[in-house]
Amino acid sequence: MEKILIYLLAGFLGGIVRGLVGFVKNKTIEKADHFKPQYFFITILISGIVGAAAGILADTEWQISFLAGYAGTDFIESLYKIKLGKSYRI
Numbered sequence: 904m905e906k907i908l909i910y911l912l913a914g915f916l917g918g919i920v921r922g923l924v925g926f927v928k929n930k931t932i933e934k935a936d937h938f939k940p941q942y943f944f945i946t947i948l949i950s951g952i953v954g955a956a957a958g959i960l961a962d963t964e965w966q967i968s969f970l971a972g973y974a975g976t977d978f979i980e981s982l983y984k985i986k987l988g989k990s991y992r993i
Contacts (some may be wrong), residue, residue, distance in 0.1 A: 907959060910968040914958015915951045917972025922950030950975065 926943065954972030960982055961971035971978045 907962065910958045910962045910966050911955045913968040914961070914972030915955040917958065917969040918950040918952070918954015918975055919947055920956065921975055922947040949984045966973040
């Protein structure tokens with residue numbers, strides 16, 4: 904149970920980092936002028952939740968769970984394709 908919690912937290916943190924990277928990219932590269940705090944926090948929370956799910960699915964080491972959390976939905980989709988042998992998108 905303790906390992907699952909570590910994988911969950913590592914994935915959650917990876918998802919949050921991914922969300923923050925996207926936010927910084929949006930602010931610097933795309934020169935977005937507006938900031939909506941509610942949208943920001945919801946986006947970061949959703950990124951963390953998806954990252955946590957990916958982190959639990961990649962339950963080998965906490966570092967892998969962190970990277971899976973960072974990759975988020977891309978990781979989950981690839982894992983789905985590998986497990987079921989599907990070549991189409993979800």
